[in-house]
Every structure is written in C-alpha cells, then in structure tokens.
Amino acid sequence: MFREKDAETREFLEAAKACVEICKSSGVPLLINDRVDVALACDADGVHVGQSDMPAWEVRRLLGPGKIIGVSCKTPAQAEQAWKDGADYIGCGGVFPTTTKANNPTLGFEGLRTVCLASKLPVVAIGGINAGNAGSVMELGLPNLKGVAVVSALFDRERVAAETRNLRSILMKNAYSRS
Template identity: 50%
Template sequence: MVLDRKQLKLYLVTDSTDKSDEEFLKALEEAIEGGVTFVQIREKNKSTAEYINLVSKALEITRKHNVPLIVDDRVDVVLATGADGVHVGREDMPVETARKILGKDKIVGATTKTVEQALAAYKAGADYLGVGAIYPTTTKVKNDSYFN
C-alpha cells in the first residue's frame, strides 16, 4: 500500500488494555466512523498468537473503511496478517531492516525525537515519522521533563 498523506489526518494509536476483543473492535470501528484515517495497533501485553488474532480482526474493520492498519514494533505480525505496515521505535528493528523485510509495498513508520533522527529514518526508508505522545498514556509513559 502506498501511503497517501491525506490518510494521516487523524492517526489513532490503539490500546486494548482492560477491554475484551469485542469492546476493542467496536471502539475501533466507532473511531473510524468518527473520522480516524490511520490506525496503529499497539499491544505490549499480548502473546504473539493473541496479537495476530486481534490484528486479523481489526483488519476486517479497517479494510471495510479503507483505513490503513499499522502494527507497532512487530514485523512478524505484519507478515502473518497482511497488515499494511509497521511502526518502529528507536529501540526496535531498524527502519532499513524493516523496509528490507517488508518491501516497498508496505508502510514503514518511525519514531524520531530529533531532526538528525528524522533525516536518518527518512533516508533509511521511512514513509512517515512519529514524534511521540503529547500526553502520557497507558502504553507510553513519559517523565515529567518531556512535557515541560
């Protein structure tokens, strides 16, 4: 899938903590119906099998609405499910490696914190850049100095 910049209008990073798959999927569909144009599924506490199962179900929803679904960190889950791409952080698989494994037809996003990191990620093959959470979340807890 070639990334259309219009799809980055409202980027949702999910968190299924304390939700059943059914509740999570219902919330995902409601978010898309409410205007979300790009979804990153982020699961830090699921087994690989659980993650693959959830991504497969989420793909049914995102494909129905023509919204890309990106998997956080896990190239193996992208390959197993056919998701639209991966988002890698600074301590995950390098962008260049993810691009090599996934090829040119998948989306690769990268988290960066500096201009130098952004330029390096772009040169390595990132389609888009994430600059981090603005507010703390249950999956991205930041120290106070980050927000000052």
C-alpha cells in the same frame, strides 16, 4: 495503528487479523506497532517502529516497497535517519506527558517544531494528545505536521464514539481554517 504490549504473539496475531479485515472493509489502512512479524503474518498495511526496535531499512527489506513504515523520532538526527532508512512518516513526541509509555521525555511544542523543521517526511505528533490540546498542536502551522495520534484521549473514556466525533470535529475545524 494496532498496539498491543502485553498479549502473547498468537493472541496478538488473531486480534490483528480481525482488525485487518475490519479496516480493509472500511478502506482504512492498519499499521501494527513494533511487531514486523505480526504485520507480515496478518498482511497489515505497514508497521510503526520505535528507536529501540528493528531499524526502518530492515523493516523495508522485510515488508517491501508497498507497505507503510513509520518511525518514532525525538530529534532531528533521528528524523534524518528515518528518511535515509526509507520510512514513510515519523511520529514525533511525546509532545505532552503520557501514561501509555513509561520513561517518555516530553518534547513540548519546541521539540516538535525542531523535529518537523528538520524532517523530510510527514510528521504525526504523538504523546498525551487529547481534545483539549489537539487543536493547539495543529495550529502550530508546520507544513509537514499532518496529524496527531491519540490513545488515552479515546480509549480511556466511557464513550469512545462520542469522544472520537468530538476530536474529529476539533481537528476538522483546524483543517478548514488552514486551507
């Protein structure tokens, strides 16, 4: 997912186009956070929206059936609405406190569990997830909890590649133990 909260639209679009090219050449889908206009303009694979953004049904109408749509949800009711509106997955959190989003209430494991059990869609845990807690999130063993999203765990670090490998190793150990 490509997230840019402070850039001007033109700057964001140019960076998104470059990211789309890199991701396509590697076979990795790229979603744009919040900005349907940028996702359309750079032909991204989809978009992720929050509760205060454009509703998922409207995003689906604009992007069409072939794109991926994710919706941030904190409650079972929001998860149900995301499903009804045509989302493909939900992001649930913040599971832990995070510095990437202001005024983001922490749900903890119980909040994540409640939303996962109510959701008809795959769930990605979001918010404050890092190498120290990612394994415990996935060890909850919830059938539709398909992964974690990380920002600070990687990009607030000096050695992004090493941190990425470490986090991947932690998550892969958990995936093997669940199969």
